[in-house]
Amino acid sequence: MKRASGVKSKSSKTSEHDQEAANRDEIIFLGTGGARYVIAKQLRATGGMLFRIGGKNVLVDPGPESLYRLLTYLPKFNPEKIDAILLTHKHIDHSADINVYLDVITRGGFKKHGILLAPADAFGEEGVIFKYLLDFVERKVVIKADMDFELNGVSFHFPIRHQHRVETYGFKLLHNDYTVSYISDTKYFADLGSAYAADIIIMNLIKLEPSEIDHLSVDDCAQIISSIRPRVAIITHFGMTMIRAGPWNVARQLKDRTGITVLAAEDGRHYPVDKLLSYGVKSSQFTTSS
Numbered sequence: 001m002k003r004a005s006g007v008k009s010k011s012s013k014t015s016e017h018d019q020e021a022a023n024r025d026e027i028i029f030l031g032t033g034g035a036r037y038v039i040a041k042q043l044r045a046t047g048g049m050l051f052r053i054g055g056k057n058v059l060v061d062p063g064p065e066s067l068y069r070l071l072t073y074l075p076k077f078n079p080e081k082i083d084a085i086l087l088t089h090k091h092i093d094h095s096a097d098i099n100v101y102l103d104v105i106t107r108g109g110f111k112k113h114g115i116l117l118a119p120a121d122a123f124g125e126e127g128v129i130f131k132y133l134l135d136f137v138e139r140k141v142v143i144k145a146d147m148d149f150e151l152n153g154v155s156f157h158f159p160i161r162h163q164h165r166v167e168t169y170g171f172k173l174l175h176n177d178y179t180v181s182y183i184s185d186t187k188y189f190a191d192l193g194s195a196y197a198a199d200i201i202i203m204n205l206i207k208l209e210p211s212e213i214d215h216l217s218v219d220d221c222a223q224i225i226s227s228i229r230p231r232v233a234i235i236t237h238f239g240m241t242m243i244r245a246g247p248w249n250v251a252r253q254l255k256d257r258t259g260i261t262v263l264a265a266e267d268g269r270h271y272p273v274d275k276l277l278s279y280g281v282k283s284s285q286f287t288t289s290s
Ligand SMILES: [Zn+2]
Pocket: 089, 091, 164, 185
């Protein structure tokens, strides 16, 4: 399952190169932990995700220890190859290493590089991004609801603002003929299902039960999976109640309830997109009864 990382294509033909790159599309979890206690004890890593899609490298939500995890899990990967960094919101478990990365990928400002995407409140005085580092990046993009962003054949759509304590967005990624949605932190609301319909969905499931902290519960995730009916769903961002219950147990329960394959993300694991797409049947082939 694990693939070689940082391998350069030797192909001289662009189309072959693109094809090879597409064949290597993968999502790597640099962390699957969330919430205070899990971060404090690093019971699970909290480094976010690296999307390696269409030859591009997009880092999403680099929480505490993200750079360390990246260097550990992908020892041959040069972080300077990160093309874009995307913050879904400014909470510390999603953003702690952002400034470290901005310095690393721009060689301390000596090489203008990279695209930074984040909601408006991640910038400025109450934000989490050092102002001086913004001069080092090639482009700064402020995420808004219903926005599209294109990165050389990899499209990102930010369908909807989440119900969370700070400004938060998930995204739907489109490349070639497949879609991947990431539903970041949010309280459940009915529009989530239609906003994030995709072949592969990744959901933050921090606590078993609903709570006052504006996060999805197991029941909420079951509802979203049932309405979207993706080929596969991946749960991640586990807090203590999830870790005690065993994320793989919860994933199995969700599968039993929805009939859709549900995986519990593992730290450092590479998930090749072609493998993920091979689960189940395409959502469009389903007619939902609800
Ligand atoms: Zn949050």
